[in-house]
Amino acid sequence: MKMQRDHARFREIVRGRIRQNLRKYVTQGEMIGRKGRDLVSIPIPQLDVPHFRYGKNGSGGVGQGDGEEGTAVGQGEEEGDGKGKAGSDPGAHVLEVDVPLEELAKIMADELHLPRIEPKGRENIQQDKTKYNSIRRTGPESLRHFKRTYMEALRRQISSKTYVPDSPLVVPFREDKRYRSWHTVAHPEASAVIVYMMDVSGSMTDEQKQIVRTEAFWIDTWLKSQYGGLEVRYIIHDAAAKAVDENTFYHTRESGGTRISSAYKVCVDLLKKDFPPSDWNVYCFQFSDGDNWGEDNQTCMSMLREELLPHVNLFCYGQVESPYGSGEYLRALHEKLGSDFENLILSEIRDRNAIYDSIKLFLGKGK
Amino acid sequence: MATRLQTLPPELVEVQQQMEGHARDCGLDFFPTIFELVDYDQLNSIAAYGGFPTRYPHWRWGMEYEQLSKGYVYGLQKIYELVINNNPCYAYLMSCNELTDQKLVMAHVYGHCDFFKNNFWFSQTNRKMMDQMANNGNRIRRYMDRFGVDEVETVLDACLSIEDLIDIHSPFIKRPSMHAAAATTPLDDSEHDNAPRGTRFDAKPYLDPFVNPPDKLAAEAERRRNEAPPAHKNPEHPTRDVMLFILENAPLRSWQLDVLSIVREEAYYFAPQGQTKIMNEGWASYWHSTIMTTRGANDADIVNFADHHSGTMATSPDRLNPYKLGIELFRDIEDRWNRGRFGRDYEECDDLTQKRLWDTATNQGRQKIFEVRRIHNDLTFIDTFLTLDFCRQNKLFSFGYNSGSDAYEIESRAFPQIKQRLLANLTNLGRPQICVDDGNYKNRGELFLRHEFNGVELQMNYARDTLINLQKLWTRPVHIETTLDGTKTILSYDGSEHKQEAAK
Numbered sequence: 005m006k007m008q009r010d011h012a013r014f015r016e017i018v019r020g021r022i023r024q025n026l027r028k029y030v031t032q033g034e035m036i037g038r039k040g041r042d043l044v045s046i047p048i049p050q051l052d053v054p055h056f057r058y059g060k061n062g063s064g065g066v067g068q069g070d071g072e073e074g075t076a077v078g079q080g081e082e083e084g085d086g087k088g089k090a091g092s093d094p095g096a097h098v099l100e101v102d103v104p105l106e107e108l109a110k111i112m113a114d115e116l117h118l119p120r121i122e123p124k125g126r127e128n129i130q131q132d133k134t135k136y137n138s139i140r141r142t143g144p145e146s147l148r149h150f151k152r153t154y155m156e157a158l159r160r161q162i163s164s165k166t167y168v169p170d171s172p173l174v175v176p177f178r179e180d181k182r183y184r185s186w187h188t189v190a191h192p193e194a195s196a197v198i199v200y201m202m203d204v205s206g207s208m209t210d211e212q213k214q215i216v217r218t219e220a221f222w223i224d225t226w227l228k229s230q231y232g233g234l235e236v237r238y239i240i241h242d243a244a245a246k247a248v249d250e251n252t253f254y255h256t257r258e259s260g261g262t263r264i265s266s267a268y269k270v271c272v273d274l275l276k277k278d279f280p281p282s283d284w285n286v287y288c289f290q291f292s293d294g295d296n297w298g299e300d301n302q303t304c305m306s307m308l309r310e311e312l313l314p315h316v317n318l319f320c321y322g323q324v325e326s327p328y329g330s331g332e333y334l335r336a337l338h339e340k341l342g343s344d345f346e347n348l349i350l351s352e353i354r355d356r357n358a359i360y361d362s363i364k365l366f367l368g369k370g371k
Numbered sequence: 372m373a374t375r376l377q378t379l380p381p382e383l384v385e386v387q388q389q390m391e392g393h394a395r396d397c398g399l400d401f402f403p404t405i406f407e408l409v410d411y412d413q414l415n416s417i418a419a420y421g422g423f424p425t426r427y428p429h430w431r432w433g434m435e436y437e438q439l440s441k442g443y444v445y446g447l448q449k450i451y452e453l454v455i456n457n458n459p460c461y462a463y464l465m466s467c468n469e470l471t472d473q474k475l476v477m478a479h480v481y482g483h484c485d486f487f488k489n490n491f492w493f494s495q496t497n498r499k500m501m502d503q504m505a506n507n508g509n510r511i512r513r514y515m516d517r518f519g520v521d522e523v524e525t526v527l528d529a530c531l532s533i534e535d536l537i538d539i540h541s542p543f544i545k546r547p548s549m550h551a552a553a554a555t556t557p558l559d560d561s562e563h564d565n566a567p568r569g570t571r572f573d574a575k576p577y578l579d580p581f582v583n584p585p586d587k588l589a590a591e592a593e594r595r596r597n598e599a600p601p602a603h604k605n606p607e608h609p610t611r612d613v614m615l616f617i618l619e620n621a622p623l624r625s626w627q628l629d630v631l632s633i634v635r636e637e638a639y640y641f642a643p644q645g646q647t648k649i650m651n652e653g654w655a656s657y658w659h660s661t662i663m664t665t666r667g668a669n670d671a672d673i674v675n676f677a678d679h680h681s682g683t684m685a686t687s688p689d690r691l692n693p694y695k696l697g698i699e700l701f702r703d704i705e706d707r708w709n710r711g712r713f714g715r716d717y718e719e720c721d722d723l724t725q726k727r728l729w730d731t732a733t734n735q736g737r738q739k740i741f742e743v744r745r746i747h748n749d750l751t752f753i754d755t756f757l758t759l760d761f762c763r764q765n766k767l768f769s770f771g772y773n774s775g776s777d778a779y780e781i782e783s784r785a786f787p788q789i790k791q792r793l794l795a796n797l798t799n800l801g802r803p804q805i806c807v808d809d810g811n812y813k814n815r816g817e818l819f820l821r822h823e824f825n826g827v828e829l830q831m832n833y834a835r836d837t838l839i840n841l842q843k844l845w846t847r848p849v850h851i852e853t854t855l856d857g858t859k860t861i862l863s864y865d866g867s868e869h870k871q872e873a874a875k
Contacts, residue, residue, distance in 0.1 A: 006428065007416035007436055014433030053431060053531045054836035056803050056851075058827045064771030064779065066793045068686040068695070076778040077770050078689030146446075150678045 019111055022103065026115050030222060030363070031356045109229035112222065116364040120230070134186040143183025152182035195233035196285035196317075198224065199274065201267040203292035205242040206259045212324040216291045217254050219322065219359050226367055227287060237274060241267040243297075247274060264296045264333070265303040272311045281315035288312065288319045289366070294331035301333070305340045313345045320349045320366045379406055379464075386470070387477055393662045394481035398741065401484035402498070403459040406477070408466045414450055415439040417463055421641065422455045425505035427633065428512065429527055451679075452476040456487040456644070458498035471668065471675040478662040482655030485744075490650070492643040492748045495542035500640055507633045514626050525843070526627050530634040532840035535802050536613035537635060539642045569595075609806040609821065614638070616807045617818075621845050631844070645800040646748045653697015654744050656683065660698065689770065689779055691793075696765075700752070703761050704743060705736035750797045757793065759786040769793075795825070803829055805851070818845045822853035829853050831862075838864035 022029070067077055103111075112118070139149060157176035161167035167174070200220055202208070228234050238253035239245055242260035245267040267290070275286060296304070313319055323334045334350055341348055349369065351362040379387060387406055394401070409417065419436035420426045442448035451472060455461040462480040464473055487493050497503055515523045569588030574581075610616055614635040618628060644651070660680060668676050684695045707713050711731030720726050747755065761767075762784075769792040771782045782788065798804075804823040812819035818841070822829060834851065841864075842849045848865035852874055859874035 011433035059830035078779040
């Protein structure tokens with residue numbers, strides 16, 4: 005039908021608008037807060053045919069139901085700038101468009117020219133999908149099966165002789181209620197794990213962590229669009245390292261020194277135990293401000309060379325510039341390993357604006 | 372049509388013939404009605420096109436489609452049926468509906484078809500709109516091939532921005548049309564041709580400077596210019612058909628004018644549907660309910676019918692359900708005219724007991740509602756038949772916006788307020804009334820619109836964006852006079868920036 009063309013045109017316009025502002029979306033980190041389950045609401049200006057119409061000021065209507073004078077019946081919608089100054093910005097009526105994260109990832113991939121990732125490993129991990137094809141006795145009201153419920157009630161009333169054909173009143177009890185329900189079906193999917201490592205020693209400030217968080221969000225989004233099953237693990241370190249949950253990862257601040265090899269150690273153990281690289285696509289992302297205890301560099305390099313780089317799809321090191329760090333670790337990596345491994349990627353992230361390009365650098369290899 | 376749609380399977384043909392028979396027995400009178408069975412995706416697309424799959428291409432149908440599809444997927448909404456006012460009528464049924472639903476929907480559809488055929492406000496409607504829309508679509512597609520999609524879409528966007536600036540009553544007004552007047556005075560008169568001149572006598576070229584001395588001619592021309600009556604104001608009277616005015620006066624290329632005229636034509640086609648929403652849905656609901664409960668439904672149908680019907684009639688506090696309001700009003704009218712509860716004797720009776728038991732067995736209910744469906748639109752329907760008793764029984768209230776709490780709140784349960792609010796919302800399809808005051812504002816060819824202020828302000832950001840689109844069509848600066856914070860204000864847009872100033 006012709007709709008395909010018009011719908012494609014609409015999506016194209018939406019994508020165009022998103023694209024125009026992609027760097028802003030990527031950089032500001034506001035998507036993280038907006039994220040629903042699989043959808044993000046993206047505010048897109050002016051995707052509407054404007055008309056002369058009434059403002060809500062003094063508008064209203066007629067409704068039906070109970071309530072006193074003054075009872076609220078509905079929330080006012082956002083009206084953009086309302087009565088702003090003339091001659092200023094274009095109308096700020098904003099349309100919130102729900103974009104599946106997957107599609108956003110696709111847009112990002114197009115814009116950043118990210119190649120499709122080619123997964124390795126066996127497709128042996130099951131992922132579950134649900135199908136609504138059965139009936140249960142419990143469930144949420146939104147799934148109630150009206151006819152079945154009444155049939156049950158009628159059946160009960162007839163068998164208990166409370167049904168009077170002359171006054172055919174059927175009142176379902178709780179036990180009569182029937183709900184639509186689902187079965188779970190398994191699907192095999194290729195899987196991947198992301199291991200984030202971050203230096204949380206004193207020199208990493210909140211600003212740096214925010215940058216890491218934003219960057220990690222987009223990395224997650226992209227990889228999620230490439231793999232059916234995606235696991236994420238977090239490791240923090242100062243002089244010693246440990247595996248933590250996401251919240252701890254972003255909100256820990258320690259004061260000790262820095263020993264990067266401790267994080268590598270935890271990472272290697274984690275992979276050995278839970279994610280053997282023969283079955284899993286492994287992505288390591290390490291963020292720090294580039295300070296490390298001098299003699300530890302040696303250990304790091306050999307661990308990377310022998311235990312990590314040969315097994316992982318990508319090892320990305322992002323150096324977040326901080327007022328305290330020396331930034332020396334990146335140079336060391338570059339000199340010692342830079343040319344030997346093409347799955348080692350180094351990026352310097354000076355500020356928020358650099359996030360965009362850094363993501364491109366990390367994911368642009370299609371590994 | 373481009374896509375082959377499923378024709379009705381035999382078991383539905385039988386049902387359809389039954390329902391059509393029921394509808395005729397009830398006295399409904401309709402155009403031949405063609406039912407097509409479609410899946411939800413096709414139905415969503417057709418609905419997005421306003422019922423016309425052959426309509427011109429535009430992204431907003433795609434937007435509409437996306438919203439409908441999302442609503443369907445999330446289980447928030449479901450279109451059961453779609454009827455096109457055309458001769459023959461087209462009605463689309465959703466293939467996954469249960470048989471009970473199909474019966475109900477068919478009965479509902481015949482209600483709509485009867486309404487389309489007989490209601491006065493549709494009397495000027497083009498009943499071959501299916502073909503017309505297809506032609507319009509082809510023309511626009513041809514323009515897109517010739518001038519490029521973006522170019523045509525930009526013009527369409529601008530035209531759609533003013534699609535509601537029409538005069539919904541004009542199809543019924545018979546007066547020498549502005550069209551005819553415009554045709555006799557060519558639009559492209561250059562100033563030179565019309566400018567007053569001195570009296571020139573015939574002369575051989577070599578004698579001309581002596582017979583017609585240039586300085587004398589110039590002096591005479593000057594004198595005449597000063598004496599000349601001021602040029603006709605354009606438009607002579609303020610006109611609400613802003614689209615027509617632009618069509619006749621804007622310096623657009625012929626294909627652009629054609630696009631504008633297509634948008635205008637379709638706007639006029641849809642206007643009566645907007646004007647009779649409550650009545651039309653009420654009438655169709657009245658008949659599906661009457662037919663199903665008296666003859667259409669069998670025992671197996673009744674639970675599903677009750678579920679579906681009550682879903683359709685559901686009310687919510689912040690929106691009036693036109694189906695519910697309409698059906699209740701028709702039933703109320705039928706009841707009142709059956710029992711003689713109208714006219715002076717009844718109105719002036721102040722014995723409450725007598726009034727409550729009033730029944731003169733007039734039995735004119737059916738006849739009355741058929742009459743009402745013929746002559747009224749929503750505005751006159753509500754004005755004539757919304758009574759105090761009805762408001763109380765149906766728990767109606769009026770609500771308004773409270774900026775303090777940023778919420779809509781119940782304002783009043785007083786009958787006059789409710790009626791007033793409802794009538795105000797129905798006037799001009801609930802849109803601001805706007806007319807062209809001057810097409811040569813400040814004698815500079817600028818367009819001056821006036822918002823006929825009735826107490827509710829325009830939404831400013833939309834107004835400014837609409838001016839931008841209007842200016843694209845008019846090409847000279849455009850203005851609109853409205854009232855803001857109690858002050859007459861003129862908003863202007865000259866092609867590069869907005870201005871807002873108090874009117875003098």
